[in-house]
Amino acid sequence: MSAPSARLAITGSTGALGGAVAAALAEAGREQRLIVRSAGRAPRLEGASIATASYGHTPEAKDALRGIDVLFMVSAAESADRVAEHIGMINAAAAAGVTHIVYTSFVGAAEDSVFTLARDHWATEQHLRASGVNYTILRDNFYLDALVSFADANGVIRGPAGEGRVAAVARRDIAAVATRILLDPAAHRGHTYTLTGPASITLAEVAEALTRHTGTPTRFENETVEEAYASRAHYGVPSWQEDAWVSTYTAIAAGEFDVVTDDIRLLTGEPATGIEALLTSAE
Structure with missing residues (x-):
């Protein structure tokens, strides 16, 4: 007699990553519970x-997770309270009896990461590891889907990245990995995977690829850190957000995103999507 399937819950199903995972699980015939802030926005x-x-309300999250074995926990929206929200969700899951959390973290997450948001992921990982709940951590490189939208209206990607490289990863590859894990979660308990694109590229190379595929001339303009803060000041965002934006580029310059692994191919049987393949599929 085969073991019963784990009861699954998915967060972020109204977004690109969580939505792709939820759709793939449905296609595979798996039952799941979609944890959303607004029921009207949930996919049917x-x-x-x-x-x-929501992540910020631990009691309601605990109620929503009762009866669930495995939670796919997409990291919360960027905010000043993000770590507290993550900790609250992990605590709610543990209190509800969830036995395994699959969490989307970030490549090179560390207390002293140049990329400020990677520090948030490190703090979340530390709490998850200490929670007593089984875990699988997906350390994603920077989203390739976001990277190809970095050019402004004048076709310029600007920031203090220098000649640093980034092995950006396509969301569809992360979704494919997460789906495989959720279909057989016990096989991945205690594992940390680093999900990357097939190669590290510079932002100048990103601009060249965009020029080829869109027909719009695109170039990379290297800024100093001071210039980067000045060119973003007009957005009027809080300082933590400004720091996150600028440190995206300084982390590239520091080599934090220059990490290439074969984990996507090993987990899915398919090679990771590169920038040329992503842009070709969008044409």
């Missing part, structure tokens, strides 16, 4: 129930 999928909760 075969075998999916809907529960309303």
Whole structure:
């Protein structure tokens, strides 16, 4: 007699990554519970129930997670309270009896990461590892889908990245990995995977690829750190957000995103998507 399937819950199903995972699980015939802030925005999928909760409200999250074995926890939206929200969700899951959390972290997450948001992921990982709940951590490189949208209206990608390289990863590859893990979560307990693109590229090379595929001349302009803060000041965002934006580029310059692994191919059987393949598929 085969073991019963784990009862799954998915966060972030109204977004690109969580939505792709939820759709793939539905296609595979798996039942799941979609944890969303607004039930009206949840995708309608075969075998999916809907529960309303947010990371910032631990009691309602605990109620939403009752009866769940495995939680796919997409990291919360960037905010000054992000770590507290993550900790609250992990605590709610543990209190609800969840036995395994699959968490989307970031490549090279560390207390002293140049990229400020990677520090948030490190703090979350530390809490998850100490929570007593089984875990699988997906350390994603920078999203390739976001990187190819970095050019401004004048076709300029600007920031203090220098000649640094980034092995940006396509969201669809992360979704494919997460789906495989959720279909057989026990095989991945205690594992940390680093998900990257097939090669590290400079922002100048990103601009060249965009020029070829879009027909719009695109170039990379290297800024100093001071110039980067000045060119973004008009957005009027809080200092933590400004720091996150600028440190995206300084982390590239420091080599923090210059990490290439074969984990996507090993987990899915398919090679990671590169920038040329991503742009070709969008044409």
